[in-house]
Amino acid sequence: MQTEAQAFIIHIKGLVQGVGFRPFVYRMALKNNIKGWVENNNEGVTVHAECNSEEMNRFLNDVRKLAPQASNITTVATYPAQWAGFTDFSIQKSGNLSDAVTEVSPDIAVCNDCLEDMEKQPHRLGYPFINCTHCGPRFSIIRELPYDRQSTTMAPFVMCAACKAEYADILDRRFHAQPIACRNCGPKYFINEHGKNELTDKASDILADWINSGNIVAMKGMGGYHLVCDALDEAVVSRLRNRKKREGKPVAVMIPDIETAYNYFEVSEAEADLLRSWRRPIVLLRNKFDLAHSVSLGLNTTGVMLPYMPVHTLLFKKLKTNVLVVTSGNLSDEPVAIDDDVAYERLYGIADHIMGYNREINNRADDSVSLVVNEKERIIRRSRGYVPSPISLSLDCEGIFAAGAELVNTFAIGKGTQAMLSQHIGDLKNAETLSFYEEAFERFSNLFRFRPSLIACDSHPDYLSSQFARNLGIQTIEVQHHHAHIAACMAEYGLDEPVIGIALDGTGYGSDGTIWGGEFMIADLLGFERKYFFDPVPLPGGDRVTEEPWRTALSYLYKYFGPDFSGKDPMFLKLTDPLKQELILQMLRSNMNCPLSSGAGRLFDAVAALTGICPVSLFHAEAPMRLEAAIKPGCKGKYHVDYIGKHIVFQAMFHQILSDMEHHVSTAEISAKFHNTIASVILAVSKKLREETGITKVVLSGGSFQNRYLLGLAEVILREQKFSVFAHSKIPSNDGGISLGQMAIAAKRRSSGLIYKPF
Numbered sequence: 001m002q003t004e005a006q007a008f009i010i011h012i013k014g015l016v017q018g019v020g021f022r023p024f025v026y027r028m029a030l031k032n033n034i035k036g037w038v039e040n041n042n043e044g045v046t047v048h049a050e051c052n053s054e055e056m057n058r059f060l061n062d063v064r065k066l067a068p069q070a071s072n073i074t075t076v077a078t079y080p081a082q083w084a085g086f087t088d089f090s091i092q093k094s095g096n097l098s099d100a101v102t103e104v105s106p107d108i109a110v111c112n113d114c115l116e117d118m119e120k121q122p123h124r125l126g127y128p129f130i131n132c133t134h135c136g137p138r139f140s141i142i143r144e145l146p147y148d149r150q151s152t153t154m155a156p157f158v159m160c161a162a163c164k165a166e167y168a169d170i171l172d173r174r175f176h177a178q179p180i181a182c183r184n185c186g187p188k189y190f191i192n193e194h195g196k197n198e199l200t201d202k203a204s205d206i207l208a209d210w211i212n213s214g215n216i217v218a219m220k221g222m223g224g225y226h227l228v229c230d231a232l233d234e235a236v237v238s239r240l241r242n243r244k245k246r247e248g249k250p251v252a253v254m255i256p257d258i259e260t261a262y263n264y265f266e267v268s269e270a271e272a273d274l275l276r277s278w279r280r281p282i283v284l285l286r287n288k289f290d291l292a293h294s295v296s297l298g299l300n301t302t303g304v305m306l307p308y309m310p311v312h313t314l315l316f317k318k319l320k321t322n323v324l325v326v327t328s329g330n331l332s333d334e335p336v337a338i339d340d341d342v343a344y345e346r347l348y349g350i351a352d353h354i355m356g357y358n359r360e361i362n363n364r365a366d367d368s369v370s371l372v373v374n375e376k377e378r379i380i381r382r383s384r385g386y387v388p389s390p391i392s393l394s395l396d397c398e399g400i401f402a403a404g405a406e407l408v409n410t411f412a413i414g415k416g417t418q419a420m421l422s423q424h425i426g427d428l429k430n431a432e433t434l435s436f437y438e439e440a441f442e443r444f445s446n447l448f449r450f451r452p453s454l455i456a457c458d459s460h461p462d463y464l465s466s467q468f469a470r471n472l473g474i475q476t477i478e479v480q481h482h483h484a485h486i487a488a489c490m491a492e493y494g495l496d497e498p499v500i501g502i503a504l505d506g507t508g509y510g511s512d513g514t515i516w517g518g519e520f521m522i523a524d525l526l527g528f529e530r531k532y533f534f535d536p537v538p539l540p541g542g543d544r545v546t547e548e549p550w551r552t553a554l555s556y557l558y559k560y561f562g563p564d565f566s567g568k569d570p571m572f573l574k575l576t577d578p579l580k581q582e583l584i585l586q587m588l589r590s591n592m593n594c595p596l597s598s599g600a601g602r603l604f605d606a607v608a609a610l611t612g613i614c615p616v617s618l619f620h621a622e623a624p625m626r627l628e629a630a631i632k633p634g635c636k637g638k639y640h641v642d643y644i645g646k647h648i649v650f651q652a653m654f655h656q657i658l659s660d661m662e663h664h665v666s667t668a669e670i671s672a673k674f675h676n677t678i679a680s681v682i683l684a685v686s687k688k689l690r691e692e693t694g695i696t697k698v699v700l701s702g703g704s705f706q707n708r709y710l711l712g713l714a715e716v717i718l719r720e721q722k723f724s725v726f727a728h729s730k731i732p733s734n735d736g737g738i739s740l741g742q743m744a745i746a747a748k749r750r751s752s753g754l755i756y757k758p759f
């Protein structure tokens with residue numbers, strides 16, 4: 001029996017703009033015989049619906065189930081409304097939007113409907129730039145708001161009649177799809193031979209030929225060029241490695257589908273969901289067996305992603321291999337190439353062939369990288385597919401520019417209560433990367449109509465981001481590095497109260513001028529008190545220790561066992577030059593160029609070197625990564641640690657490790673016991689601080705928490721002891737998250753009247 005028609009107001013919150021949500025609602029309304037209207041507002045969309053209750057239920061069901069993949073519905077609330085007797089359904093113009101609604105969608109992986117269309121729509125048969133309102137490029141092509149075709153790099157392409165008709169048809173999936181294109185009117189791939197471009201409709205055939213015959217190809221992707229080759233061909237992968245000067249660092253791979261992932265890797269349900277998500281990050285998966293040795297170089301994980309551009313899907317149909325190396329198109333440490341000329345200049349020679357396309361990339365975006373710990377995503381590099389989605393703070397951060405850190409830099413700008421984090425920028429010490437930073441700041445400022453009125457930066461005197469910030473000549477507040485780490489994680493979870501903050505990382509400038517990085521603090525957004533920290537050690541040669549972890553190992557031995565440690569005869573000393581050892585010992589004895597550091601990363605380095613796992617490091621954080629990879633699963637043992645004053649002292653642990661080595665305990669077991677020790681320190685100190693202060697919320701941040709084993713274990717044992725644990729998920733725990741922490745601290749200080757608020 002039909003119920004009587006009534007009027008409803010529906011508030012749907014938490015959408016992403018620019019993913020075709022209103023046309024989608026329109027189509028669902030038509031399908032279910034709903035009269036009324038839909039409009040955008042500051043928090044999402046509002047629907048006025050007139051229908052009977054069965055129609056209403058079906059409509060709401062459809063809205064939830066069939067929503068565009070990149071939309072994100074957080075709440076749907078329905079209220080009774082005044083009957084107005086509408087006879088049709090319409091999309092209201094969104095004229096009254098405030099400046100706060102400036103959301104730009106990230107780039108979206110090609111959707112399944114488009115992949116199907118690519119096989120049946122005559123004007124898009126095999127067309128590798130197919131897209132719709134639910135998928136395709138967004139951030140990478142936008143120049144300014146509002147988001148329409150003229151303000152993107154699609155502007156030079158004039159729509160053909162067929163595309164125009166689809167674009168104008170509200171019932172079509174491509175209604176107002178700004179990058180709409182087809183074979184007749186859209187972008188095309190080109191082969192770049194000797195700097196000359198030759199357009200082609202057969203990009204995937206040509207690419208397949210090149211790759212099948214063992215070549216390295218530079219290929220223009222969504223947010224930058226990639227270098228691509230067969231991942232199962234050891235010779236070509238190691239050639240790529242040599243040419244790219246990427247000696248030790250693992251490279252990511254792309255596979256055609258989830259079934260292939262199950263064949264090669266251990267894949268949990270959460271990992272499978274993440275691999276398939278429209279954001280398509282690189283997901284770090286555990287290997288079932290080694291691919292070509294040069295892919296992961298003895299590490300037990302590989303960065304894996306599924307196809308996200310139509311050309312990827314077309315390509316895999318023609319390839320002999322089902323695993324491709326897909327790594328950023330750059331020389332080590334430089335930003336990924338986006339301009340076709342630059343790509344030719346820099347990549348020809350690394351690559352045997354270059355395949356570009358004639359649409360510009362305006363905003364560079366590397367592939368994002370994530371891993372799953374305790375069934376939850378933990379992002380490591382936040383870029384394509386994620387940026388520029390804002391992070392909502394509960395604080396007004398309008399006008400704040402947070403400059404970020406130095407090594408894996410991102411910056412952030414504040415609009416209203418939303419923090420917009422930049423894409424992953426990289427290591428600012430590289431000159432090219434520093435110009436990318438400046439360019440990205442320009443482009444973000446233009447895109448979001450941002451004018452800074454307050455600056456937050458790291459208190460490190462030499463960070464290039466801090467120097468850039470100070471040079472803007474606006475009031476600047478300096479934020480201690482590890483306080484920013486903790487604040488970043490607090491901001492991610494909307495915490496604004498005192499917490500137990502544990503920041504473990506490699507290095508950061510401490511308030512006392514020494515290097516910090518094994519920090520246990522009581523912190524809120526206004527300040528922090530350093531309660532406990534890892535016993536500082538001298539770093540002979542300063543920064544050089546990151547490349548030569550054996551120096552730090554030597555320093556720990558010297559510190560804890562004095563000049564006689566050589567009687568303990570650790571094996572790793574046989575791996576390094578005795579003359580160099582003597583030099584380092586001299587530096588330690590005379591305390592020359594030996595800055596003190598409490599960095600957790602250095603402790604991991606030292607143990608990795610001591611056990612012979614990684615005395616010399618070829619890339620950032622190699623030693624901790626190899627140490628983690630060595631862990632023997634299921635081992636419960638741990639070492640002894642002393643708490644002396646504020647110092648967490650590892651003398652006993654080093655003694656026990658040396659003794660284990662003497663008794664031929666495997667490095668796998670030593671590594672497990674070491675990691676268990678650090679987790680137990682986290683628990684023990686948290687308990688001390690809870691007893692002292694009554695605080696039960698523990699916030700974990702810093703690059704050391706990218707360690708799957710350590711983070712996984714720390715979360716579990718803290719929760720067993722009734723702590724509430726907060727660890728990063730949407731924001732990197734490494735220095736890529738620092739800008740968000742700086743932003744939150746600056747916003748809180750301003751709202752508390754602790755700094756002058758400009759007009």
Ligand code: ZN
Nearest residue numbers: 111114132135
């Ligand atoms: Zn699509």
Ligand code: ZN
Nearest residue numbers: 160163182185
């Ligand atoms: Zn067309």
Ligand code: FE
Nearest residue numbers: 505507508735
């Ligand atoms: Fe850090």
